[in-house]
Amino acid sequence: MSEQAPGISRQQLDDYVRGKLDAASSGRVEAYLADNPDVAVQIQQDCRVQKRLREMFAPVLSDPIPERLLDILRSVRSRVSRSGKP
Amino acid sequence: MTPISRLEKMIPNLRCYSRALTGNWDLADELVAECLRIAMENLDVIPHDVMRVWLFTRLHDLIAHMAPGGQQRRKTSALARGPPSDTHVADSREPGLQLAFHALTFAQKAVLFLVAIEEFSVQEVAIITRLTVRNVRQSLREALDQLSALPLGFLALKEGGSG
Numbered sequence: 001m002s003e004q005a006p007g008i009s010r011q012q013l014d015d016y017v018r019g020k021l022d023a024a025s026s027g028r029v030e031a032y033l034a035d036n037p038d039v040a041v042q043i044q045q046d047c048r049v050q051k052r053l054r055e056m057f058a059p060v061l062s063d064p065i066p067e068r069l070l071d072i073l074r075s076v077r078s079r080v081s082r083s084g085k086p
Numbered sequence: 087m088t089p090i091s092r093l094e095k096m097i098p099n100l101r102c103y104s105r106a107l108t109g110n111w112d113l114a115d116e117l118v119a120e121c122l123r124i125a126m127e128n129l130d131v132i133p134h135d136v137m138r139v140w141l142f143t144r145l146h147d148l149i150a151h152m153a154p155g156g157q158q159r160r161k162t163s164a165l166a167r168g169p170p171s172d173t174h175v176a177d178s179r180e181p182g183l184q185l186a187f188h189a190l191t192f193a194q195k196a197v198l199f200l201v202a203i204e205e206f207s208v209q210e211v212a213i214i215t216r217l218t219v220r221n222v223r224q225s226l227r228e229a230l231d232q233l234s235a236l237p238l239g240f241l242a243l244k245e246g247g248s249g
Contacts, residue, residue, distance in 0.1 A: 014208055018207070053183070057203055063098065066115060069101075069118060
């Protein structure tokens, strides 16, 4: 991802990968990628690695939260309700 | 949603980040607990729209300071590099990817996780990790290149449904 077409910034490529661009901007990036297959292949590969990482960490994200961590929040909740704050 | 509810909703993500960087479940949860205590003490002053960035920044600092010698030695510390001390830090069906991830430097792991799992922008990652945007991009590129270089088209095979 070392070169960008006029009007296509590194930031736009980042945002494209993150799915944060509107349709018009996505279209411009896609046109750029069509003209730059090396960059397109790299982006595709990057997306593949990131997808595998999301799958790898998914079980950790769905682990039950330990009570001792929830207790930290509960202690403040009860303190707030005792003090009459909303 | 109250600030405390929002905080509670973020605990799994904070735990996952902490585990990814420390490779140790107990230590990871201790650091998350400390991060939550700090957050609770500052709940009134954390702007709601940047709570995620604020939390990850505090947690990142806590993890980074666990490395002997602090920031200067992060890259070579046992915490920053090497295999996890717990074998089941993430999905055990991905041993190759897991080992490759843990072989990355501290900065590479942090940046890659924050971009790939949390979908932060490079600007947000720069704030959280206290790196420059340029260094964030560089660490991300290096990390992605290393994981893409897994032997025998590991990722492509996985994509094809062999694993």
